[in-house]
Amino acid sequence: MTTPRDTSPSRRTRANGDGTVYQRKDSRWEAAGYVLAPGNTRRRVRVYGTTRKEALAKLTEKIAASNRGLPVPSAQGSVAAYLTYWLENVAVHQLRENTHTRYTACVNRYLIPGLGKKKLAKLTAKDVRTWLNQLRTTCQCCTRGLDAARNQPRCCAIGQCCSRRLSPLTLAYIHSVLKSALAHAVREEEIPRNVARNVRTGTPRPRRFEPLTADEARRLLTTAEGHRLHALFELALHTGLRKGELLGLHWEDLDLDAGTAAIRRTLQRTTAGGITTLPTKTRASERRIALPTRCVQSLKLHREQQQREREAAATAWQHSGHVFTTAQGRAIDPTNLTRAFTTLLRKARLRRIRFHDLRHSTATLLLEQGVELVVIKELLGHAHIGVTATVYAHVRLRLQRDAIDTLSTALDGPTSTKPSRAEGDERPPCAAPVR
Known part of the structure; x- marks a missing residue:
């Protein structure tokens, strides 16, 4: 007769809906269970861990997200494939032609070379942050191959970097294009959340302009x-x-x-x-x-x-x-x-x-x-x-300064002239004035 103590941990009975956890032949632990999928269907997912506890924790996290109504990611393709699909089938119908042209240039020039090879479902906020930091500090003259296309290289190819880096406004624009694309992926239930929204790039200074006086x-x-x-x-x-x-x-x-x-x-x-x-x-x-x-x-x-x-x-x-x-x-x-x-x-x-x-x-x-x-x-x-x-x-700040200066002038009062007292208007007796 087999006692509970003799039962293998991988053979323990779990409640209905909790999934299955067992040890594979390669010594890894595998957990499998049914979770919510796009289209209001259910799908069996598998997660792995080095220990039973780790595999079970991963499965429990996915089941908990499923119970909150979040479908599991269905995007198995790369970021490049999804961005191409988004530009050709979604953005082209929502944006003006000139805006769509700028979006396309941004995707082909920065997003696909930097993040295109990653799986859409596995893209993390850390990946986006690392890529943006690299864009911020890399000379674009050589990254985009502009120096190599010259007849006489004059930048990194000869060890004299021209430091042609992207401006904060351009970085913010690139980041916004990625956020727009991933936001649509969330709406189509391709991914559970927009990881680009969790990355803060800071508020860039607006472009300086010199209006006419x-x-x-x-x-x-x-x-x-x-x-x-x-x-x-x-x-x-x-x-x-x-x-x-x-x-x-x-x-x-x-x-x-x-x-x-x-x-x-x-x-x-x-x-x-x-x-x-x-x-x-x-x-x-x-x-x-x-x-x-x-x-x-x-x-x-x-x-x-x-x-x-x-x-x-x-x-x-x-x-x-x-x-x-x-x-x-x-x-x-x-x-x-x-x-x-x-x-x-x-x-x-x-x-x-x-x-x-x-x-x-x-x-x-x-x-x-x-x-x-x-x-x-x-x-x-x-x-x-x-x-x-x-x-x-900046205009409002200058107007505030003018207003404060005007108020200061009014509070200072006249200093050169003294008000004359009417005849018979004597000063009341008081102590010696304090200076």
């Missing part, structure tokens, strides 16, 4: 007088519209009698479609703004000028309905607008800035005039007021 903005507008796109530059400085929003304006979007403009679309150049009209950047970007009287007058003059150009072009005119067009009526290429803006800056003898800095100039000048942040947020079309507050934090 009030004097520089006046000089720019004075120089733009007589330019066929004078109304565009004036509208950009007075309203802070984006380049694509300005070029995407149609005459039907303007109500010059009421002095308003409806921002409904943006114009961009894409690789596949060329110059294309797309919806606004975000839902908050679709807005109606008030037009200054000066801009209304400029737009009326611009409409008359466009009518004269249409008559001069005759049959060569291509009606597009846009407010700002070429002399033949076609939509303006954003790159050509940038060239015209650079030429205007040179003519006005102003420092070179981006066209987008006109938008920053508008917000900065409004803040310096005491306009509330929420009004600027609505004018610029930011999705959240926190975006406005973050981008223009």
